[in-house]
Amino acid sequence: xxxxxxxxxxxxxxxxxxxxxxxxxxxxxxxxxxxxxxxxxxxxxxxxxxxxxxxxxxxxxxxxxxxxxxxxxxxxxxxxxxxxxxxxxxxxxxxxxxxxxxxxxxxxxxxxxxxxxxxxxxxxxxxxxxxxxxxxxxxxxxxxxxxxxxxxxxxxxxxxxxxxxxxxxxxxxxxxxxxxxxxxxxxxxxxxxxxxxxxxxxxxxxxxxxxxxxxxxxxxxxxxxxxxxxxxxxxxxxxxxxxxxxxxxxxxxxxxxxxxxxxxxxxxxxxxxxxxxxxxxxxxxxxxxxxxxxxxxxxxxxxxxxxxxxxxxxxxxxxxxxxxxxxxxxxxxxxxxxxxxxxxxxxxxxxxxxxxxxxxxxxxxxxxxxxxxxxxxxxxxxxxxxxxxxxxxxxxxxxxx
Numbered sequence: 106x107x108x109x110x111x112x113x114x115x116x117x118x119x120x121x122x123x124x125x126x127x128x129x130x131x132x133x134x135x136x137x138x139x140x141x142x143x144x145x146x147x148x149x150x151x152x153x154x155x156x157x158x159x160x161x162x163x164x165x166x167x168x169x170x171x172x173x174x175x176x177x178x179x180x181x182x183x184x185x186x187x188x189x190x191x192x193x194x195x196x197x198x199x200x201x202x203x204x205x206x207x208x209x210x211x212x213x214x215x216x217x218x219x220x221x222x223x224x225x226x227x228x229x230x231x232x233x234x235x236x237x238x239x240x241x242x243x244x245x246x247x248x249x250x251x252x253x254x255x256x257x258x259x260x261x262x263x264x265x266x267x268x269x270x271x272x273x274x275x276x277x278x279x280x281x282x283x284x285x286x287x288x289x290x291x292x293x294x295x296x297x298x299x300x301x302x303x304x305x306x307x308x309x310x311x312x313x314x315x316x317x318x319x320x321x322x323x324x325x326x327x328x329x330x331x332x333x334x335x336x337x338x339x340x341x342x343x344x345x346x347x348x349x350x351x352x353x354x355x356x357x358x359x360x361x362x363x364x365x366x367x368x369x370x371x372x373x374x375x376x377x378x379x380x381x382x383x384x385x386x387x388x389x390x391x392x393x394x395x396x397x398x399x400x401x402x403x404x405x406x407x408x409x410x411x412x413x414x415x416x417x418x419x420x421x422x423x424x425x426x427x428x429x430x431x432x433x434x435x436x437x438x439x440x441x442x443x444x445x446x447x448x449x450x451x452x453x454x455x456x457x458x459x460x461x462x463x464x465x466x467x468x469x470x471x472x473x474x475x476x477x478x479x480x481x482x483x484x485x486x487x488x489x490x491x492x493x494x495x496x497x498x499x500x501x502x503x504x505x506x
Contacts (some may be wrong), residue, residue, distance in 0.1 A: 107403065109237075112481075119122040120195055121488045127338060130365070133271070136222070139169060146374070150341065151341070151472065151474075152229075153388065154246060154473065154474060158465060159465070159467060160269075160326070161268045161464065161465045162464055162465075163464060164458060164461075164462040164464050164484075165454070165458075166454060166457035166458045166461055166462065167211075167212075167254055167454065168211075168212060168213040168457070169212065169213045169214075169215075169453075169457050169460075169461070169496055170212075170461060170489060170492050170493075170496070171282075171489075171493045171496045171497050172213055172215035172494055172496065172497050173213055173214045173216075173432055173453075173496045174215055174216045174218070174431075174432060174496070174497050174500040174501060174504070175214060175216070175217050175221055175380065175432060175433060175434055175436065175499065176218045176220075176320070176404050176406075176431040176432060176433045176500045177218065177320065177380060177404050177406035177431075177433030177434060177435050177436075178217045178218060178219055178220065178433075178434065178435070178436045178437075178448065179199060179219065179220065179221050179436070179437045179440075180198065180199055180217065180219040180221075180231075180235060180243075180437070180438065181197060181198045181199060181219060181221060181223070181230075181231050181234070181235075182195050182196070182197045182199065182221055183196060183197075183221060183223025183224070183227045183228075184223075184227070185251050185283070185286075186251035186283060186292050186293075186486075187252075187292055187293050192225045192226045193225020193226045193227040193228060193229075193250070194223065194225070194226070194227050195222045195226075195227060196222075196223055196227045196228075196234070197230045197232070198234060198334060199439060199440070199448075200438030200439055200448070201438055202234070202235075202239075204438060205438060206239070206242065207284070208448065208449060208450055208453070209242065211424070211450060212450060212453040212454075212457075213247045215242070215497065216241070216242060216243065216244060216500075217242065217243055217244075217245060218243075218244045218245075218246050218276070218277070218500075218504075219231060219235055219244070219246065220246045220277070220279035220320055220357055221246070221248065221281075222245040222246050222248065222275060222279070223245050223247070223248055224249070224250045224266065224270065226249055226251065228245070228247050228248075228270055228273065229240050229273065230274060231245050231261060232245050232273060232274050232275070232326065233392070235275075236274055236329060237274070238405060238489045241464065244276040244277070244504060245266065245274040245276060246275060246276060246277040246278060246279040246317075246320065247266075247270035247273055247277075247279070247407055248278070248279050248280075248281070249263060249266075249278075249280070249305075249308060250263060250266060251283060251284075251288050251292070252438070254288070254292070254298070254304070255290075255291070255292075259304060259307065260303075260304045260305070260307045261306075262309050263305070263307060263308045263470075264307030264308050264310065265311070267308055267311035267312055267315065268314075268315055268319065269419055271315040271317055276315065276317065276318075277312075277317045277318045277319065277320060277503075277504070277505055278308075278312045278317050278318075278319045278320070278479055279319075279320050279321075280319060280320070280321040280322065281322055282322045282324070282325065284298065284300055284305075284323065285297065285298075285299065285300040285323045285324070285356065285361050285364065285365075286323075286324075286351060286355060286356075286361075297355070297356070299356075299364055300323050300361060300364035300365050300368060300378065301364040301365070301368050301371075302454055306367075306371070306372070306414070309368060309371070309372040309375050310372060310374075310375065312373030312375050313372055313374040313376070314456060316505055317355070317388070318377070318402075318503040318504070319376065319377050319378065320377075320378040320379075320404070321364065321365060321377055321379060321380060322379075322380035322381060323361045323364070323365045323379070324358050324361040324362055324365075324384070325349070325351065325358075326339060326385075326386060326411075326477075327358050327384075327386055328343070328403070329343065329350055329351050329353050329358075330350075330352055330355070330357060330358050331346070331352055331370065332352055333350055333352070336350065338478050339477060339478055341474075341476075341478075341479070341480070342476060342477055347502075350443035358384070358432065362384060362390075362394075362450050364461065365379075366394060366397075366398065369394075369398045369400060369401055370397075370398060372400075373398075373399075373400050374400070375400060376383060376400050376402065377398075377400060377401050377402065377501055378402045378404055378503070379391075379394075379401065379402070379403045380406060380433070380435075381404075381406055381407060381408045381435070382403045382404070382405050382408050382412070383403055385405070385408040385411035385412055386411055387420065388415070388418055388422045389421075390423070391403065391460060391493055393418055394420065394427070395426050395429055398480055402429045402430070402431060402499070402503065403426070403429060403430055403431070404430070404431040404433035405430070405431075405432075405433055406430065406433035406434050406436075406446070407434070407435035407443075407446045408436030409455070409456060409459045409469050409479075409482060410445060410469040410470065410477045410482060412459075412474070412482075412485075413459055413469055413481075413482020413484070413485075414480050414481075414482055414483070416482070416483040416484070416485055419485060420485045420487070423485060423487055423491060423495070424491065426495060427490075427491045427494050428499060429499065430495050430499060431495070431500045431503070432456075432495050432496050432497075432500065433501050434448075434450035434452060434453070434456060436452060442470070443476070444471060444472035445469065445470035445472065445476050445477055446468050446470075449471070451466070451471035452471055455467075455468065455469060455470070455471065458484060458491060459484050459485060460484070460485055460487055460495065460496075461484070461486070461487065461492065462484040462486055463483075463484050463485075463486035464483070464484045465483050465484070466482075466483065467481055467482060467483075467484075468481060468482075469481065469482045475496045
């Protein structure tokens with residue numbers, strides 16, 4: 106008798122099992138089998154929810170090792186440039202204080218920075234609701250008054266407004282990606298206003314003179330600038346949010362970062378914090394910037410999904426630039442549309458686990474399906490000396506605490 110190879114034996118056993126199964130199948134079951142065969146391999150991606158079979162340690166980190174300053178949260182919204190009233194408009198809180206403070210207490214959060222405090226009366230409202238009620242728990246940043254950009258005296262006026270905001274109590278300045286990707290010469294029409302437009306020079310200088318750090322967001326993940334096709338690793342995210350795509354008639358990711366870097370170079374007395382690490386997919390490039398510009402810092406809000414899939418590179422980055430990295434989440438209370446940054450207990454547990462443990466292959470978001478990409482992350486296991494700086498000390502220094 107000829108000897109069967111293992112592969113032949115397995116194929117024969119499989120065929121025999123199929124034949125035996127077929128003999129005992131009723132006509133109704135046969136119909137169902139054909140239907141199942143017809144749909145086999147055609148599961149819609151949106152319904153795919155794989156469960157990992159890995160058996161690896163799971164560390165629950167309920168509180169951070171050191172008090173936390175979250176340098177990037179959105180506790181209120183201000184009107185956009187096209188909706189802005191001449192007085193700054195109305196502030197819209199994203200949650201009640203009764204929802205926000207208990208999470209802070211449970212998760213060892215010392216201070217939340219509400220970066221979208223707005224300007225004018227909107228800033229007044231945000232300061233009244235958060236910072237004036239709890240000056241030891243909240244810091245509010247102001248925003249530029251883009252709606253006024255067409256006025257001939259705008260450059261100096263905007264610089265003066267930053268100084269006024271500081272006198273009111275604003276701790277810093279937030280630049281959304283409105284600048285570079287949305288704001289146009291006629292607010293919503295015409296050419297895009299460039300990030301390094303010199304009309305903003307008085308604003309950058311005023312921020313520096315008033316010791317107000319500038320947290321600036323000018324670009325997005327590289328995939329947002331590419332076609333939304335089968336090669337795009339963020340296909341699901343962009344399919345769900347097609348308005349997040351900047352493929353086509355927009356500056357490139359590289360052009361936006363280079364324009365921002367020219368601003369940083371022109372204003373060495375102003376401290377700039379790059380939101381979302383700047384470019385979390387290319388840490389070597391970000392390292393070059395940090396080496397070149399001593400007034401540049403980074404925070405990693407909504408980017409542990411990127412950092413955690415390159416843990417060895419990310420850890421080296423944290424070790425080398427430990428004095429320039431700030432803790433941030435980009436948290437939005439009730440922000441269910443952005444599951445990777447919904448403010449709450451689970452969000453901070455994940456961030457603490459990422460920073461403090463060497464756990465492997467865990468979710469970067471409190472979501473049923475990974476919202477930014479179908480991957481999981483690995484912890485950095487940072488030492489306490491670095492954690493203390495990242496959690497608290499670096500932000501405290503920039504805020505003058």
